[in-house]
Amino acid sequence: VEDDEMIISITLPSGSPFSRTEQVAEQVKQAGYETIEFYEGKDNAIKGIIVILEENTLTAFINLHDPAIREASTKDVAAIYRKNIGQIPDAESFSIGTQIGRDSNEPDMSFNITTSSSDQLLVAVEDFMGKLRSYDVVYDVNSSINSAITEMQISLKPNAEKLGLTLAEVSRQLRQAYYGEEVQRLPRDGEDVRVMVHYPKKLRRSIDSLTKFRIRTPDGREVPFLSLASVSQSPGITKIERTNGRKSATISAYVSEDGKSQVLTDLNTNYLPSWKEKHPDVYWELSGELEGQDDFFAEIGFLSLVAVLTMFALLTIAFRSYFLPILILSALPFGFCGAIIGHVIFGKGLSMISYWGIGAACGVVINDNLVLVDYINRIRKGGKHVLESIIEAGVVRFRPIIITSLTTFIGLMPIMLEPSVQANFLKPAVISLSFGVVLCAPVTLILVPCLMLIGEDIKQNLNNAKEAIKIRINKEITPV
Template sequence: MPVCLTSPTPFVKGKQELKISITAEAELLGLTLSDLGKQVRQAFFGEEAQRIQRGRDEIKVMVRYPSQERRLLHNLEIKRIRLHDGIEIPFSVAADVLYDRGYSFIERTDRQRTVDITAEIDEAKANANEIISDMTLNVLPRLLEAYPEVSYALEGEQRDQQEALGSLKQGYVLALLMIYALLAIPFRSYVQPLIVMAAIPFGVVGAIWGHVIMGLDLTLLSLFELVALAGVVVNDSLVMVDFINRARAQGVHLFAAIREAGLARFRPIILTSLTTFAGLAPLLFERSPQARFLIPMAVSLAFGVLFATFITLVLVPVCYMILEDIRQVFSKDGE
């Protein structure tokens, strides 16, 4: 995988320690791991017996093994563990001891132990989204299968990206609803706004193909520009539908009105799209590092408008004719 992983700091080995676990025999006798750990702590760390006030100072009185005995592991091995009924058993019967090194420190989030794994991406070979996708599909499922108690979460840039995409979806739906409402009011129709908005998906297709042609990856800024693109690509459709409605209001036949709209609005629509693309061309071919993050936005807008324009010149007349045919069918059924 073309990434350079950094070593997760929680796995840096710390000092040597004794890891104590309770035996099955001790559990049968009613001893718990908490009781075992508490008695070992009382013997070596101590238990507070009382506090004595001496002037301004407060002195804790701790009961524990003498200093010399606390330094020898042998005293732990010969220690007696007391059960709930007062019977004492040898420490070797109550516990298993493992000599190992602990962690230098442990990080926790919401009471769960966490390990942060970070990586620097070699953008010449892959991007972060491709690597994350490969890990979630191939690597992490095998890890979770081998260790069911482990869970994972994407943080950092990936978390910010997911939150941004979530808000972007809501904003995109809201923008489409506002566009529909603004078109439905002047048209006084619930269907004609859909004809105008039919160019929006083709604008998205054009934006995607623009990234393919330019050899760029879709970025978050590219997706944000798709929301703005939805309000731009409807302009050509709006002009054509409005021209057809005005011609029909003057008594022109439907087919003639559509033909006149194509002839009268062809040049303005083409020039509008071409000038938009030409205005964005300097940014599209800019190679300076300062403008690199803006290029995906320009690609989405330029290629989206250009592709949707040619589709609009065919799609809008066809959809308008289909709409009128459907109206005639329903009007005949009503009669």
């Protein structure tokens, strides 16, 4: 459900100077002014901007005008705002939250990649991210390892071993010079104060100082560092994630509205099989919101089946028939179809809240069918033919069913047409309930009686066939 406030969250690499965070904040503010100018004269969109800075993170709260006085949706405003912000190359994460009850940092799509090798993980993640970036509807593709800081990797030259040096010894001397070596602890105000010895700050400020750095050999000589070792820079991993003992990484991305299902379908059909062949030791699975949705739909499917079987058992006991419960439950698919039609008309996607409304609609439909079938059975017990019973019951139940459906639909229309944020939260359930009930009204009055007549005809034909078989058998065994 769209909120009337946007939350922009930006995280820069650990160790970034605060001045860089201030630059990004200014970039966000300027984008806000440009967005206000974009909507000026056409729509009242942005009401105010609040930016909060920390060491390497930025959070901006963009207050929007009430939906009743602006035409643009929150997601539309977010798209313009994102375009105006432009690129932030050094950002570890960048997200704009537009929905109620959802973390602004929670992506639309996330995948968990696992393998036993760090090198394989890096290559597989890069391939996967490249595919996601190729979709026009996908943006802000990130991973938990692709924004790591740069680290120096040191490898010894052959002459270093001849001088009795090891990589551990060279690394120790580098640490002493640039990080420092603890030489003493002094008690002060009830705490220990560490005394560290290292190079002066001006000699530790840049990497170029390595050209003057010297390594002390075991025999006391000092040799230039770069004559003993080679230095290269590469992305360093700041954290190692593991899932079930295997190294893992999380890939996240944001998707434009209504583009998620198309992207997932294309990934499963056209990309992931070949990606798996290319990286046989790498495994993937949905995570985050997608994993929660999969779990929900799997659980709701199982629970719905249990509910239908339970209702069937109760109705079978009550009517002492297997056919009548099937007849009563036959309208359930039409309630689901009505909910889908309503969501299409209002441009909404099915959500967990939609299923609340579908469940309520199914309850109303089953109640209407149950009362109608029970009324038909009562009339039939009076000695009337099944067709006469159905016609009489249909006439009697027509007005209650139609009035119930129409009053339910009309009573829920104010919520369906209300543009406020509070109403948007309930809209999926309301749409499912109202359209499900309306579509099932003619099903109850037309389809259920027709199915009952068909069932009675089949039953009558079966009885006639049984009687004919009995007569034929009796004739064959009767002596002449």
